[in-house]
Amino acid sequence: MKCYTGIDLGSTTTKAVVLDADGHVLGRGITNSRSNYDVACDVARAEALTDARFNLFGHELGDSPRLAERRDDFLALLRRNFRLEQYLVQLGQLGERCVMLAERMVMEGAHMRPADAVKKIFEDMHTEAANLFAPGAKLRSDFFRDLAGSRYAALAKYLARQKNLDFEALIGIYDKSIIPVENTIGGSSFQTMLDAAVRRTLSDGLVSGMESELEHALSRTLATNLIEAVSVGTGYGRARLPFPKEHIRSEILCHGLGAHATFPDTRTVLDIGGQDTKAIQVDEHGVVTSFQMNDRCAAGCGRYLGYIAEEMNLGLHELGPMAMQAKRTVRINSTCTVFAGAELRDRLSSGQRREDILDGLHRAIMLRAMSLLARSGGVANEFSFTGGVAKNPAAVRALRGLVQESYGDRTINISPESIYMGALGAAIFALREHTPGKEVLLTTSGGTQWS
């Protein structure tokens, strides 16, 4: 099967979207951006292809009447287990490195050898891994770096206190080890991990007695060859992607096109990513007619929220929901990303509630975005909000309020796949490259039925 890939190498995350020849989304993948761009790009693409396989698998399963009704539960579980397998593999690699480093370390006055401490931490992490991915559990982040990092830090903190170890040094070990681990592509193949995941899932007994159908569907899925016909790259790091120049597109055009494909009546697009904010106006064909973006100052972008989350020791996923608990919004004027932490501490120490401060921070970010929107020509109907920050409910709430205040009623589109808009746009460009003039419009739900 021929497929068309769009890759959005952002400053914070790298996203990939794979389309089939009809313009249907086969799969989406995301990973955190990292120093090795090629790896980031490969991982995102692999994730998207994995997602595509799962979707195909679901499709195959759908053909079997006996399986069909349990298909969604089974697939969801399988996905979780697959991620668990991935996690365990990487955890293994990380553990080895950390222990190796710890072996070389001496800590005076500690009641435990650092290496033993690290071993203990990883044992615990292995044990609790299954819970992390258990159905119903809320993930703090989508990325191994954050997931493993926060657990490691928590366990290390506990152990450090108990055994009088140097906590900062333990954290140092982690920081040192995570980089090589995330910059190598995992050793195990998709098939091996899938097999392991299937085994794990089957042991749950959800589909017992239907093993042979599964086997069949699985082999058919794996037999489908996904052939990448064209890839188009975009995003902050696009110039460094290993693509020919004509397969590189400005992220502004991609976001515009992606939003247009998802919500055809969109005329204004706001994209807030890690270090830039873009306000884009598009016409009825998704063609950009005007745009504005922030310049050389990253104040008020996604990273700002990242720093705040770090400062509060929260996951990115948790920040918005906490701000939603605000009783009143604190006025905040400075959105310099680097001062964010200091501003927060300042205000906390002057006795303001942290929910209220957080809400103020979100509003401050959105105020900046509103200015860019005004610069680009205002907010037309309909209006789509894309990029990672669109996943943050408090940011969305602030935006809705501000749009209402300044422009009145506007239909505001936010897709659950908002973060993939740039990659989607790129994928559509890839498809057009192949079949010129192809108009791609997705259903408003923004994706295939299985995602």
Place this chain on the structure above:
Amino acid sequence: MTNSVVKEPSMLLQKDMISGHYSKLARAEETGNTVAYTFVPGNLTELMLAFDMLPVHPEINALQNGMRKLSGEYIAEAERAGHSEDVCTYVKCDIGMSLKGNVGPTGEKMPPPNLLLLSYTGCFTFMKWFELLRERYDCATTMLHVPYQAEGHITKDARDYVVKQLREVTIPALEKASGKRYDEDRLKEFLARSAKAEDDLVWVLESAKHTPSPIDAYFGGVYYIGPLFTAFRGTEAAVEYYRALRKEVQSRIENGEGPLTPEGQMRDQRFRLVVEGPPNWTHFREFWKMFYDEGAVVVASSYTKVGGLYDRGFRHDPDRPLESLAEYCLGCYTNLNLPSRVDLLVDYVNDYHADGFLVNSVKSCDSFSSGQLVMLREIEKRTGLPGAFIETDLVDPRYFSAANVKNRLESYFQMLSQKRATANAS
């Protein structure tokens, strides 16, 4: 051959004129010429020439230093001396140069001024700048207050006010500084030559109405305006320069050729642009390349009007010497109010059949920059064309982020072609 840069013959001519002027300045003390520091917008070159005074333009030094990559160090020097990071970098570049021994961009020492001739057009920073220079040199200073074109035209009161100052303040100050008597007939001769060169400049600038355009009216344009906006207006050399330039452009039109870029003839003209705002000097070539690499040619710009709006009909007039000087000062581009600036740019977009327009907003210059975002929207509204907005600086290398500018320009050009593609399809 990798480093060789292609230059137009007229450019070489101009280069000689400029270096000739700088060495004249270096020898001013020997030759007994008096020196006046003055500014480009609303300069009184003919009047100075009539007193045999040599003009020094601090802005030109600053921009030359920018192009020669010296400005960063000068700005740092001025900031060390207590100047704020926030203010116009032309000023700091100039102050820094003077603090570092006042060696000009060509490596020759600049003479100190005998007179600071502050003809103050279109920008308040000039006034501060001269106060700062006056403190450094403690020399005679004369101020010509040129009112703003707030109503969108030159009022009689304003012109009378300027003429009266010229007669009662400026000319006596020049007489005193130069030790010479005012000779109106000499002034008239200079003015007559100015008008001749001005005709040719207008012809050259308007040649961009051709398709393909034989000139780049921004990156090339800044060279074309050089002699007329600075020390040479009214001289025979300027008349000759513009004659030669006109011939050069004429031959390109006849051969259907585009402008000459540092990398040779520009072939493919995909986008015709109108540009508002001064260029960046520290990365001038790199900046230009971002345009011609994408097939973008600038057909009209406002920056080439800071030293006079000749294409709107103004000429220096020997029959009305002081009146026409006053009108010249009042009529420079930065002295226009915002609505007039918008009108002018809209006309350019229409008259020159542009595909789009671009604002290069420079951090230094409040006079140019403040209000440009409003202008952008207004022009978009009136022309129906999309505009682009980039931010750089004049001579502060810290404020030129190549990646950033390139990203925007690329996006803009991709957007123009995407737009064109869909327009063609439907």
Place this chain on the structure above:
Amino acid sequence: MVLSAGLDVGSNAVKAVVIEDSGDSARVLGRGKLKVRGADVSDVVRGAFESALTSAGLAEGDLDYIATTGEGENVPFRTGHFYSMTCHSRGGLFLVDGATAALDIGALHGKVIRMDERGKVLGYRMTSQCASGSGQFLENISRYLGITLEEIGPLSQRADKPEVVSSICAVLAETDVINMVSRGISAPNILKGIHLSMAGRLLKLVRSAGVDGKIAMTGGLAADSGLVAAMTELASDQDFSIELVAHPDSMYAGAIGAGLWGAFRHKKLAMQAKGV
């Protein structure tokens, strides 16, 4: 003899010292330092204070004066407050004999304080609102590179081909750094590049304050030998005659200055009480 404590409540860490002032000379009896990150400031203050007392072998009741600097409002038990530059100059002079200025580089701001031979502040310059090139930035980068704070200095000094950071914005500079790693630039060269760009900015600050001669490094980044080396190198390239001196206690300079001023005030108040 006067016993005083100085508490420097910073945005990044709380530093506490206990000082013994015996008229002609003074010495530091105990020190304590705790990072603020994530914790309640008043707990951190208490913790740092206690550990200074413990290491001095004293109890709170033994002290004559508790002086604060920085965010002094977080110390309800203070006797008095002095402003940060007043303290850094005094502390810098105490640590570095003959210093003509103190260069205080903390988590968010850099300040250079020109002083006379008695520690009187003659003038100062401070980095602007924008946090580019601050300690916090360096800390973020080092985390990203997987390097502990203590390793920064030594690593940076191993650089052979420092890579210049172009962005002025600290956040964008972080991306620059990621870019560099992706281009295979080594950690020492990256760190040195950052150090050099910070050094350039700081030297500019030093010059603009009209300072030369011996400069006492104070604040957290005095502990960063790489930054000090980069500044020294760059200064000699620029023929700028300064001598930067860090002291092992440099990060406590603010607290020490506060403690010394506290002792000074105590004596003055005691004399007033006696009616002198």
Place this chain on the structure above:
Amino acid sequence: MESRLTPPTAIGALIARCEELIADLDLGNVRAWRAAHPGRVVIGYLPIYAPRELVHAAGGLPVGIVGAGEELEIVRGDACFQSYICHLPRSVIELGLSGKLDSLDGMIFPSTCDVIRNLSGIWSLSFPKKWVRYLDLPQNFDASMGGVFYRGILEGMLRELCELSGVDPKHADLRGAIRAFNANRRALRELYALRAAEPWRAPTSEVYVLVRAGLLLPVEEHTTMVERYLGLAKAREARPLDNARVALRGAFCEQPPIELVKTLERAGCYVVDDDFLPMLRWPERDVDESGDPLDALVAAWLDTPLEAPSRYTRCNAEKGQVLIDTVRSTRAEGVIFAAPSFCDPALLDRPMLLGALDRAKIVHTSFKYAENTGQMQPIREQAGTFADSIKLWGEA
């Protein structure tokens, strides 16, 4: 150390009223005035100087617009101005576009700087139906040149204002207006004198809001208010603190947040002189009430020793002289130069002023602010250190 300064309730109420006026960005009291005076015009003017007497003479109410302080959220303002332009024009535009200045019939934009000059153009593009005038104050101070030109402008302006308000120019009482504003300026001079003499009776955090209320009130009402405050302040119980006496410069256009003034006081400074709100205090002498009133206004601009970065100083010796004289006469121990970020006039002037102070052996310190500066901590540290050094080492 800390002596509590509890204002008598009468002063408290008076100051609270001023704060309320300032905080009301919808200009409630101006709207009320307008409703009570149908047909008469309300004209806004920007920093730093406009002859308000003209508006008054035409029966109108002049209203000073100096930005919007820290409370207004800026959306459209930032859409009009790049990050490297000072804060004032963005809040002014924000006020305008959000309808908060609808009660104004027109605007005067004085020739203060390029930003305000261009704002006049933005204003006429944004509000094509409103009366907008750019006031080109002459930089040539010769009566026969600058004077003639300026008189022409004033005549035209008065004529247009009368037309707007339907007043016959012959009945415009310019002399009466001059008298009213002279009285106001006298009261303000007395206020400044009191503060310079006994800053504990009239702290700057009060003086500042009291003066600022004058932007919004009819002049007679404001004069009464200031006089009342003077009476109360002179009688109040207060004793001096061990503070450093400082003069403040640089804040002539975009105004600092009130919190900044309070921060200075908390950091141990008595501000004994400042250059806040020059539009309300210039000229610092009576305008001639006897001769031709237009000529008197012309002379007020041409002949008074006004010192502001927007006004050309004729020779080097003049630079900073007014400041030095003020420092001496108010017995200030140092100068704090606090300028708005990105304010070219103030910041280009600064090195010259500081040079003059150095030569006069007057200590100084500088920092920048914006009208919505929220983080006071760096300012407190700088001002505190400055005060510390004056106090600890002042005499030595």
